[in-house]
Amino acid sequence: MDHLDLQVIERALQWANRGHRLWLCTVLATFGSSPREPGAMLVARQDGEHLGSLSGGCVEEDFLERLHQGEFAGPVQRVRYGGQGSEPGASRVRLPCGGSLEVLVERLEPDAATLTHLEVVHATLLGRRALIRRVPLDGRGAHFVLAEAPGPAILREEGVIGVRLGPALRLIIAGISPVSQACASFASTLGFEVIVCDPREKARREFAVPGVEVQAVMPSTFIASGACHAATAVVALTHDPRIDDLAMIEAVRTDAFYIGVMGSRQTSRQREARLRRSGGLGSEQIARITMPIGLGLGSKTPAEIALAVMADIVRVHRGKARDAL
Numbered sequence: 001m002d003h004l005d006l007q008v009i010e011r012a013l014q015w016a017n018r019g020h021r022l023w024l025c026t027v028l029a030t031f032g033s034s035p036r037e038p039g040a041m042l043v044a045r046q047d048g049e050h051l052g053s054l055s056g057g058c059v060e061e062d063f064l065e066r067l068h069q070g071e072f073a074g075p076v077q078r079v080r081y082g083g084q085g086s087e088p089g090a091s092r093v094r095l096p097c098g099g100s101l102e103v104l105v106e107r108l109e110p111d112a113a114t115l116t117h118l119e120v121v122h123a124t125l126l127g128r129r130a131l132i133r134r135v136p137l138d139g140r141g142a143h144f145v146l147a148e149a150p151g152p153a154i155l156r157e158e159g160v161i162g163v164r165l166g167p168a169l170r171l172i173i174a175g176i177s178p179v180s181q182a183c184a185s186f187a188s189t190l191g192f193e194v195i196v197c198d199p200r201e202k203a204r205r206e207f208a209v210p211g212v213e214v215q216a217v218m219p220s221t222f223i224a225s226g227a228c229h230a231a232t233a234v235v236a237l238t239h240d241p242r243i244d245d246l247a248m249i250e251a252v253r254t255d256a257f258y259i260g261v262m263g264s265r266q267t268s269r270q271r272e273a274r275l276r277r278s279g280g281l282g283s284e285q286i287a288r289i290t291m292p293i294g295l296g297l298g299s300k301t302p303a304e305i306a307l308a309v310m311a312d313i314v315r316v317h318r319g320k321a322r323d324a325l
Contacts, residue, residue, distance in 0.1 A: 075139030174219030
């Protein structure tokens, strides 16, 4: 899940706790070129306040206008944007990209059942166990089942939509450097929850990226505390072995889907020898570490290196082999 979706659920909880009726929108399917993928969420109030995204803006504008006019009064309905627009629930909006998307719209009352439901969604986005949120189209109320194995974001049964929920994407950056700053900025834009760890007070004072959590601890300590789940990437970007090596030793013991450390090929060979000798890592653990980190873009500046790092993380997250690029 995108970190933006975690923010959507947190905002929904805030509004529900204040007594606001909510409309929770989920992208069910995209056809052709569409800005967001199935599972993306938006939450809105009837007064137009909203958070999240379904498209590049045109869909949201139409949905909020119709909501203000009193549409979407039912507990559950589906809306189609783009395409021919002839089916029930279709919108007059045509997407500039020529694609189309289908959206699930749920009206949620600010009651105990809604609060409990949103708390479960929130815990799932922060946790380790994936769930399927089953939404009956007749409005009888959504419930959860355990997701036994990886699969598509949206599942369809007769009269029921299943929305797969899992941990939101997280990036843990070990140590602060100019590359760390650029990497944190890119990652935030890409929808990652970003956590930067550095025990050095001076380095923390010089770090400033809005929306990024900064922990005043050794990255290895933070990683060892259980901070990684299967949707976590860990990168070490300082050139300081005291920070980078210890972070790698702890990271390979987690479920992180990407682990990488910055350095030249010669530096990486030296690091591998240290990790085997001093860290006690075996060949399988070493193989989990991408070193040198990132795609080979010929990067020179901190921003270019950060771009190569985040591009490689997205590649792995999307399941793309390097030779398929």
